[in-house]
Amino acid sequence: MIALLVRDLRLAMRAGGGFGLGLAFFLIVVTLVPFGVGPQSELLARIASGILWLGALLACLLSLDRILALDWEDGSLDLLATAPLPMEAIVSIKALAHWLTTGLPLVLFAPVFGLLLSLPEPGYMPLVLSLLLGTPALSVIGTFGAALTVGLKRGGLLLSLLVLPLYVPTLIFGAEMARRGVEGLDITTPLLMLAGITCGTIALLPFASAAVLKVNLR
Amino acid sequence: MMPDLGKYAEAVLSSYGVSIALLVVLVWASLRRARRVKKQLEDIESKAKRDG
Amino acid sequence: MNLNALWAYANPKKFIQATDRVLPWISILAIVSLVVGLVWGFFFTPEDYRQGSTVKIIYIHVPSALMAINAWLMMLVTSLVWIVRRHHVSALAARAAAPVGAVMTVIALATGAIWGQPMWGTWWAWDPRLTSFLILFLFYLGYMALWAAIEDDDTAADLTSILCLVGSVFALLSRYAVNFWNQGLHQGASLSLDKEENVADVFYYPLLVCIAGFVLLFIALVFLRTQTEIRARRTRALLARERMG
Numbered sequence: 001m002i003a004l005l006v007r008d009l010r011l012a013m014r015a016g017g018g019f020g021l022g023l024a025f026f027l028i029v030v031t032l033v034p035f036g037v038g039p040q041s042e043l044l045a046r047i048a049s050g051i052l053w054l055g056a057l058l059a060c061l062l063s064l065d066r067i068l069a070l071d072w073e074d075g076s077l078d079l080l081a082t083a084p085l086p087m088e089a090i091v092s093i094k095a096l097a098h099w100l101t102t103g104l105p106l107v108l109f110a111p112v113f114g115l116l117l118s119l120p121e122p123g124y125m126p127l128v129l130s131l132l133l134g135t136p137a138l139s140v141i142g143t144f145g146a147a148l149t150v151g152l153k154r155g156g157l158l159l160s161l162l163v164l165p166l167y168v169p170t171l172i173f174g175a176e177m178a179r180r181g182v183e184g185l186d187i188t189t190p191l192l193m194l195a196g197i198t199c200g201t202i203a204l205l206p207f208a209s210a211a212v213l214k215v216n217l218r
Numbered sequence: 219m220m221p222d223l224g225k226y227a228e229a230v231l232s233s234y235g236v237s238i239a240l241l242v243v244l245v246w247a248s249l250r251r252a253r254r255v256k257k258q259l260e261d262i263e264s265k266a267k268r269d270g
Numbered sequence: 271m272n273l274n275a276l277w278a279y280a281n282p283k284k285f286i287q288a289t290d291r292v293l294p295w296i297s298i299l300a301i302v303s304l305v306v307g308l309v310w311g312f313f314f315t316p317e318d319y320r321q322g323s324t325v326k327i328i329y330i331h332v333p334s335a336l337m338a339i340n341a342w343l344m345m346l347v348t349s350l351v352w353i354v355r356r357h358h359v360s361a362l363a364a365r366a367a368a369p370v371g372a373v374m375t376v377i378a379l380a381t382g383a384i385w386g387q388p389m390w391g392t393w394w395a396w397d398p399r400l401t402s403f404l405i406l407f408l409f410y411l412g413y414m415a416l417w418a419a420i421e422d423d424d425t426a427a428d429l430t431s432i433l434c435l436v437g438s439v440f441a442l443l444s445r446y447a448v449n450f451w452n453q454g455l456h457q458g459a460s461l462s463l464d465k466e467e468n469v470a471d472v473f474y475y476p477l478l479v480c481i482a483g484f485v486l487l488f489i490a491l492v493f494l495r496t497q498t499e500i501r502a503r504r505t506r507a508l509l510a511r512e513r514m515g
Binding site: 144148149151152155158161162164165166168169172173176189190193197205208211212215216218 | 405408411412415419425432435443446447448451
């Protein structure tokens, strides 16, 4: 299992810096927002937490199809399927690798980008915490979507259409938590809900992803 | 005959209009496809029978 | 009736025969109850003292919203049946119901927007129920797109039914998340067993007739469309066999 994780991580690094792409996309979104809504810092401060969450979500979405597509094309997914590892473990590892290469860098750099959007002082901790809690769910859900569309030639757009509605609860609680942090309100409720969603998806969704992948490999 | 809808006539009429139009389109599309698929299947089945 | 006898209709031929027999009756009943309900509601009910004549929109808005949710529930059940017992008719029925459910969702949203304009002063508000319906519509779109994208029938049936299961869980989650996110403008339930909360009787009976009409229309459409899907599947199978030999 560890070997698979290491292999995935190494491949992601080699393929044009898996770390870099999502992050660069995130940066571009953050740069474009002031062009769209104007540079007034009060306005930016109000929407910063939401924009950061949306940017993280989109950056995540963008890299989803690479979770499984490459392994599908060169046939290593078939090999993995015959390996002694259960399929549930494989998809979990894939999701973990995706999170480490996309989710985690986003979390780490979110404060810097928050600076660009003049995120108010008390908002930083809740924002980072909410992203840290929420992005694993995004990766796991995304792996499910990637498993659904892996056999399709032009799955990219369909993948977004399938995955985005599934992201709604995570986004709502994550952004709500960040917003409450900015306004100095109590963040316990959204924090617990967000953590619950993440734990639930991590525990249950790999079974669905594995079932879907088995169907696609049939 | 026509009930007096007052100042909201536009809203009521347009919502009835939109909904009924959508339903009619849905039913029409379903019927059309049903007929076409049925005919296609019959063609193929009769051809398969003819060919043995 | 013996419930086990129901499984006989999982045979495509039997299903088509049986539905062919009942389809005309259901269609006639659906049309009659829709016409009666809507005419009754439109011409012969008084205006609400607060909402004026816009209350007449309820005869379309509530039944279509109900059917939008029930269509998804039906798809959930038939998807489960497909996963557990692998009856093709079941998977195809789910496929057949999706566009009907999507149209119902659109009707509920459109009438809601038109109703909201004079009542709340805006076409669209991010009210929890409106938002939930928009999300439900997105789920319908994704589900239909997945069916359309996959060529192999069995693979498509498997994948879409799993999507339907997962989607149901997330749709429910979204419902609660959205409630948490924004308190709404919507009134309480217009129909419930608790009579106190119900709308007044004058509105209630024509509404029931309309709901019956929408349910019957839904059943008729699903029967018809399932037949179509069965025939289309058979056509594809025959064509494939022809090509093979």
